Amino acid sequence: MPTKPRLAALTASLLLAACLSAQAVTLRIANQGDATSLDPHSLQESLQLTVTGNVYEPLVTRGADFKLTAALATDWKQTAPTVWRFNLRKNVQFHDGTPFTADDVIFSYDRARGEGSDVKSYVGQIKQINKIDDHTIDVVTTMPFPILPDLITNWYIMSKKWCEANQAVRPVDRRKGIENAASFRTNGTGPFRARERQPNVRSVFTRSPNYWGKLDSNVDEVVFNVVGNDATRVAALLSGEVDVMEPVPVQDVERIKRDGKANVLQGPELRVIFLGMDQKRDELLFSNIKGKNPFKDKRVRQAFYQAIDIETIRTRVMRNSAIPVGLMIPPQVRGYAKDLDKRLPYDTEAAKKLMAEAGYPNGFEVKMNCPNDRYVNDSDICQAVAASLARIGVKINLEAETKATYFQKILSRNTSFYMLGWVASTVDVHNVLFPIMGTPGEGGRGQFNLGAYSNPKLDALTDQIASEVDDTKRMAMIHEAMKMHQDDIGHIPLHQQTLNWAVRKGVTVVQLPDNFMPWKFIQVGK
Template sequence: MKLVFRCAALAAALSTAGLAAAQTLRIASPGDTISLDPHAAVNESVQYSLTSNVYEPLVGRNKDLSLAPLLSTGWRQTAPTVWQFALRAGVKFQDGAPLAADDVVFSIERAARAGLLPGVAGARAVVGRTVDIETRQPQPLLPDALTEIGILPRAWAQSHDPAREANGTGPYAVRERVPGSRTVFERFAGYWGSVEGNVQRVVFTPQPDAAARVAGLLKDGFDLVEPVPVADAAKVKASGEARVVTGPELRTIFLGMDQWRDELPNASVKGRNPFKDVRVRQAFYQAIDIEAITKKVQQGAARPAALIVGPGINGWTAALDKRLAFDAKAAKALLAEAGYPEGFALTLNCPSDRYVNDAAVCRAIGEQLGRIGVRVQVAVESKQTYFPRLLRRDTGFYLLGWTPGTYDAAAALEALAQCRTEGADAGGYNVGGYCNPALDALLERLGRETDRARRNQLLGEALALHARDVGHIPLYQQSLSWGVANDAQVVQLPDNRFVFKWMKK
């Protein structure tokens, strides 16, 4: 369904619609955002990348990823479990309503209910333009966690559908949305802050076909495309029309395995779950030739990983980042020792339009596991249905990528590896149900620890424990590769976000 916003107040604010086409930036990426809701439980980075231009958090980030004041001008810890945030004056939502403390309280509690703020007990307005956020235990990284939480107006959100409409305080507003086809953003004339770039209009197009994205870039159909396949990088560079902007990405790609059900779903083994045995998990790990995948499938544009976080994430160290050796013979022996000498059959679920060469990576993994007797059916689907599948836990073996929003390893472990308990907000993306109480105890201590050196020591212990358990199978960090038209200027961040206010055309 085509969604066009014609609210009179919003139309007045978006007075830039008639500006020259030269100030329109056209972006193409493999997939579309699943929702416009900044608190959608899908927690997917394309969604954050787009909606963060519309909805602003209390705390943002600078170009070097350091913390920056946005809707809050300052914050402090007033008690071990209470953070206080001073709200910026003169801020309006795109429908003209002023930002109020009640909107912040509503948004924080809404995000907490969605599982986006584990450990947050609630929020309350206090004297003046300030808001207190209370946590269940000390959270020294709460300001970092809040960089992912956009603020919505309470009254508007309760009478509209934020998944289909948008109304934030950010520098760009959604002017038109045709899901699966395009989303159009226009500069919000009533924005409280400064905008470094000159882009007045952004047209985002989901284009899953890599060849079509590159052709559009070279034929003046797009100004920014991502990712550019390694095989096409030379063509883009030689075109004279565009350039390739590359850099490391913070996201780690890994495999998850069901470890909580007594019978592995979508598998030939009945009445048992092989992944509950660490020998089986290790066998899968050692059967994967990650060097072949990074060199042949990713054509060198990926770095093998041994942890679920990589360089640039606090807690990562080179000393810990040592993969188990690729050894198909040892892997087959481990399977036999675990009681599966002939292997077994199962399904590997994988997206087709989220990560670089995601489907091809899954197929390569399936072939490699076949060499140890594991018969893999690779089930590929669009991320529009894939991520809801993961949230339903309708998979026994899956591919996922993760960048912790706080750029701290504890956030990744809490989301992906903490024991998942009914009614608790930890382990929200622990789809496979890995659970080790010793790891949970380390994470609880990390939540209280404020000494940086001691905290880093605990992070190392937690990452090492998860690696020994083979809680997940880490694969690689992919490299960023953007194709950018010569007349466009962009800022590429290692979290792969599009920040419209820093772009020029």
């Protein structure tokens, strides 16, 4: 039995802990989906990257104004056409106290370009990284590549020592469903560290005590809740159970505004939602057409395009929270060409005629893969597409599922017809030309071109665009490449998605156009 002085001391200690706990500022977030892993190299998907981007950091990042700014590199410059010198930040520690050095950058490069990585396209233009000293590196590119700093803002640096000690030298492979220590535990240099992980339920992050930078935030703890049901998510916001929710169901935007307890933040997102088709296999995996692949015929691809009632999707499904597009990039991305941003006309009869000319007067059956918890009203969009295609005799066997299984499936290219959304995170068209339109190949080229559309001329132009420093010449080449893809109907663009976040009054956040939510910019008031 403790003596009275010891008991008094214990009581005082508990009271102090309770007081400190009461003063801790907690940010409560509700999202329709979860990061499928805490491994920052395992999936190139915005939600996963925004969550892990609060724990891990890149060499170069984007500030609250979305402009490039220093992170783990303090400065950078080209010292030769294919060489970039990066000076690394000193006195930075990983969460376990291990010092950050050039060895971690080189390790993270090898990890990101290696087996199992889903972020190969971020480092695909890098030939090698040379260590000058512990805090200086030279990044050698395969060709002159002036937009390298823009490209690597979502390539996060991991601890070589920690990964080796925890058997996490390679990232988890989302196509195979393999997990490792990095799936559930973290050790970054970022402002927050993972404390608790319950996949698809909730994750808890706490402020790192040894973070090198100054934060524009008073948040000590972040509770990231997964609330898939739209009505439940909205109810949690309006009842005060959560501080931030994303996305806001488009049908509830006006209701939340009228309620007055929260602000709705809206703006154009860099994301374009589009449809892809298997154009490589001689026979589709999931269709009643045997012995050939209808999608290899441009007339069929065009028929699908012209059969889609995009205005119904815009007005009824998206409640005007989407902007129909004719290109795979929105106006905010460098390389956008207004004269090309025109959709083929919605014309059911023209689509029927094209199908008949291609040898499918009665249509055919094909399975369509779609997520139901990744994009705004994603499964509803797919249902609308299916209804449109039914008018030209195409029977869509829709398979809508949670993104945890959806991405595993389509990234393995086990699909015939699918929906995908893409953000040009570099705010440059090369980030669409290379990973989405490029012929699947080395270094991340065509890594997310899941239907394997291929045009060697476009690939050659993409390489020229990557290294061209004359802006006039570069824009002309971009225009040619985009027109080429458009004429081929390599993919079917649908719309630019609109950002809809809801934030409890008294909470301030920074809404970035790539839909990333850096917690280091969030202030929670009482």
